[in-house]
Amino acid sequence: MSCFRSAPLTTLAVAAWLSLAASPSLAEDAPVIGLITKTETNPFFVKMKEGAAEAAKAKGAKLLTGAGKADGDNAGQVTAMENMVAAGAKTILLVPSDSKAIVPAIKKARDKGVLVIALDSPSDPPEAVDALFATDNYQAGVLIGQYAKAALAGKTPVIVTLDLFPGHPVGAQRHNGFLKGMGLAAPEAKSNELGKGAEIVCMADSYGDQAKGQTAMENCLQKAPGVNLVYTINEPAAAGAYNALKKAGKEKGVVIVSVDGGCQGVKDVGAGKIAATSQQYPLKMAAMGVEAGVTFAKTGKKPSGYTDTGVMLIADKAVAGVNSQTVAKGTELCWGKK
Structure with a gap:
């Protein structure tokens, strides 16, 4: 229907x-x-x-x-x-x-x-x-934040965040969990306010949409051409971010992390467009x-109450100290029953 x-x-x-x-x-x-x-x-x-x-x-x-x-x-x-x-x-x-x-x-x-x-x-x-x-959207953010920190290998983070839209709990939980995983200052899990540390050089709303995500990333590149890490609310926004970076010739120098773990998103991890994603x-x-x-x-x-339906980090390249599953495993489970 x-x-x-x-x-x-x-x-x-x-x-x-x-x-x-x-x-x-x-x-x-x-x-x-x-x-x-x-x-x-x-x-x-x-x-x-x-x-x-x-x-x-x-x-x-x-x-x-x-x-x-x-x-x-x-x-x-x-x-x-x-x-x-x-x-x-x-x-x-x-x-x-x-x-x-x-x-x-x-x-x-x-x-x-x-x-x-x-x-x-x-x-x-x-x-x-x-x-x-x-x-647990906060934990989903924590996982990709931990991965991103390890993937930067000691480089000072220069971060762009492509968020959902102001005031949405899921958008705040993923964003703030990501900062927590990075080891940066972050609001508590229940806060609907987005963390805005000095490491974040541009924040933009993508509404979880690929086209809006691309436009937002293009605008952020004007403000922050030295970006080396992009957090995205979901994989359509991540795809838009990658397109903008590729158009600017910067796709190879930037780590993109996301949340969802959909079949296309997992393919994008395998293709190197997204470094890691938290699968739900x-x-x-x-x-x-x-x-x-x-x-x-x-x-x-x-x-009654809250039932956690699970989350798992999917990455093509494992990093030391962060537990992740392979693209093959992510493809097997993409959005199905864990």
């Missing part, structure tokens, strides 16, 4: 639900579960959707999917949530684009008895949802969410 866009969400959400309800392979009382991601195009969320669909089929559940038009599109996610509740969803799995702005919509759904589970990104405050299934497992997040939704429908039992 394709993800929804914000304008026609009501018609499509109801139509999709009716289509699933009419399927002879699903019982009349099959639980209805909604999945709302940040976008429908980012490969990370495509894989998450595949995981939810696979689990829903196995568990005999009806799955609705929706997404914002772009990272940060809270209005699109609110509309998707409202339509899913109207279509009978008793569980909604949500990757919040705006962790604070989505909270009133979450409260309305929960007040109607809907189980709301955050995937990948926490709500703000975290207790606004029933549970969170996600990577969106298929596992989604499958766990669907399973929790089915259990809730059958027993009324709700999950």
Whole structure:
């Protein structure tokens, strides 16, 4: 089922639900579960959707999917949530684009008895949802920070950070974890403020997008032509950074580290475009969410608190003192079930 866009969400959400309800392979009382991601195009969320669909089929559940038009599109996610509740969803799995702005919509759904589970990104405050299934994003940052420090081999770091956008918890956790891994001053794990040490010569928002990442890197190169280390929020942003560096003839002198561990990202590690990436497992997040939704429908039992879905460092070249896995291992596991 394709993800929804914000304008026609009501018609499509109801139509999709009716289509699933009419399927002879699903019982009349099959639980209805909604999945709302940040976008429908980012490969990370495509894989998450595949995981939810696979689990829903196995568990005999009806799955609705929706997404914002772009990272940060809270209005699109609110509309998707409202339509899913109207279509009978008793569980909604949500990757919040705006962790604070989505909270009133979450409260309305929960007040109607809907189980709301955050995937990948926490709500703000975290207790606004029933549970969170996600990577430890701070630890993901720590791992690539440790690798980057070793890869620089004693060179003074001259850092560009291509972040998500201001105020997002995941963006802050990865950024600050990276600084912690580098051994630099960093805010605590729960802070939504980005660390801004003197070693960082340029910070820019990429919105996790390749084209925006390339533009941001091009702008940062104007300010900091001597950059030797680039932290990126995800692998599409890393690909954009690499393109900008290659265009400027600087790709061989800069270490790029990232987070996600998607299949294309792992290929980019193998090709030398990205030095290392922290791999996470969106298929596992989604499958766990669907399973929790089915259990809730059958027993009324709700999950609670935070469940760590795992993270692993993938690098083509091992460095002393930092535990990493090979590109072959990363390819085997890319975004699947760890």
